Amino acid sequence: MTSTTTINTLVDQLKANPLNWALLAVFLYVLRSYISAPANAAPEPRHPETIVFKDYTPIELQPYTGKQDNGMGRILMAVNGNVYDVSRGRNFYGPDGPYGNFGGRDASRGLAKGSFDLDMLTDVDKPIDKLEDLARDEWEALREWEAHFAGKYLLVGKLVENI
Ligand code: HEM
Structure with missing residues (x-):
């Protein structure tokens, strides 16, 4: 299956059932959060305060x-x-x-x-x-x-x- 056929199939699916628009929106939202997550999830590593005897x-x-x-x-x-x-x-x-x-x-x-x-x-x-x-x-x-x-x-x- 070529990528053009895949896109055509996707468009047909979207036309066939409006619910698919909602599913696509959810998919894009999850994808976006996944891509932007590492920046938020990984704070700058900080060394704990060192206590010297x-x-x-x-x-x-x-x-x-x-x-x-x-x-x-x-x-x-x-x-x-x-x-x-x-x-x-x-x-x-x-x-x-x-x-x-x-x-x-x-x-x-x-x-x-x-x-x-x-x-x-x-x-x-x-x-x-x-x-x-x-x-x-x-x-x-x-x-x-x-x-x-x-x-x-x-x-x-x-x-x-x-x-
Ligand atoms: C007026 C009489 C006193 C009262 C009512 C009083 C009361 C208390 C209380 C309620 C605690 C906490 C106990 C716990 O949670 O383990 C404590 C701890 C302590 N008290 Fe007193 N106390 C009195 C007098 C003194 C005096 C005269 C000293 C001086 C040496 C003293 C030194 C300490 C120390 C060093 C601790 C331990 C605190 C810690 O665990 O770091 N207390 N006291």
Whole structure:
């Protein structure tokens, strides 16, 4: 069958039954969507945000309070020498959260003593709190919090002294 014969047959079919016009319209519509689909369906591939395990000094940690400044909205927090990304606990540690004081800081003393008061925090330009005065039950509390953070949040680094 030549292509002319095929076209003639198609035209005859269209003349014979008006329903065929509707079928042709549906066919053309599906064909058009199929041809234009790849452009819509394939968004630009984007690399997921890379999180690198690294050392943070208290000064470097400080911007990560959840505000849209140097920390770019992320919230990091140190617990007994480990740094966790607690961004998904924004309701707790974000700028308006009840434990917002801990965001971007070493929270160890506050967690050990069960207090989120500002005087639990060590100034960021001072040496890291060695926690030498903690009582046995306070160490126990801190270790329990450590287990909580390790189970819930991503460990992203270590807290090291300012250079
Ligand atoms: C006034 C007394 C307090 C109340 C009513 C309270 C209430 C709560 C509640 C409801 C949660 C969520 C528990 C969950 O969903 O797993 C929580 C979590 C937490 N609380 Fe408190 N809290 C109090 C005192 C404190 C204090 C003094 C500290 C200071 C260390 C503290 C630190 C935390 C931390 C670190 C979490 C875990 C948040 C997380 O999973 O990231 N809380 N608290």
